[in-house]
Amino acid sequence: MAEHFSQGLPFMKMHGAGNDFVILDSRGRGAVTTSALARALGDRNRGVGYDQLAEIRDAEDADFALDFWNSDGSRAGACGNATRCVSHYMMQQLGRDQVTLLTQRGRLSAQRRADGLVCVNMGHPQRAWQEVPLSHAVDTDHLPLPGDPVAVGMGNPHCVFFVADADALDITAEGRRYETDPLFPQKTNVEFASLIGPDRLRMRVWERGAGITLACGSGACATAVAAATRGLTGRNVTLDLDGGVLEIDWRDDGVWMAGPVAHVFDAVLSPEFLRSVA
């Protein structure tokens, strides 16, 4: 790859509610991300460090397409906060307040609200066990696991626990344990949520392929769907995460998520770094 990028490879660093991303804009050229590049870049000592890498590609019937990678080099089918960050960047580039995009999940749309928050329709939640996916037929509202969690797919799998105090938990131990539970053949993201007020939840997350992160957009959507399904909240919910606040509105046309985005810096990966990954 280094021979194709003799001047280096430009990238952006952005975050959404503290969920941080490296973003490559590959429009007009082929996609460059490989599992090896994602893993090397995701290493906070030897690379740049991030929760997810998002690569923007050309799309024929949408404004752009997006692929997601976790920092361990694995692929992710959805990433709500990166979708909001990249949509912000694309709206700025196109001079518009709304964009459409393609992900593995299908066609999504994003908008900038009057208050400046960027929101995305993450699509309908996946509630059938095959869709999450789970390894066999079970009640997704009450998984046969300690703690009685809920399984929700948002284009990626989530296992949501409702607990008395999410801040009192060792989520590294609990998250690691359930990420690889055999009930989830593709592993899972793990959320821990507590009801802290009417339609308000405190949520912490252990992400598949990334570990503890300060926020997870698809996880916030899954948690809001699980809370409404359990009758703990209505369908319009505010979530307090370690890195900020996300608003989730489960409407007839899908689960909408709104929150802050920040463009941190632009930089260039050196040819030496790219050579070391080849």
Ligand SMILES: N[C@@H](CCC[C@H](N)C(=O)O)C(=O)O
């Ligand atoms: N941070 C993300 C979710 C990223 C993907 C996840 N780790 C997976 O493997 O499914 C978000 O904002 O949704």
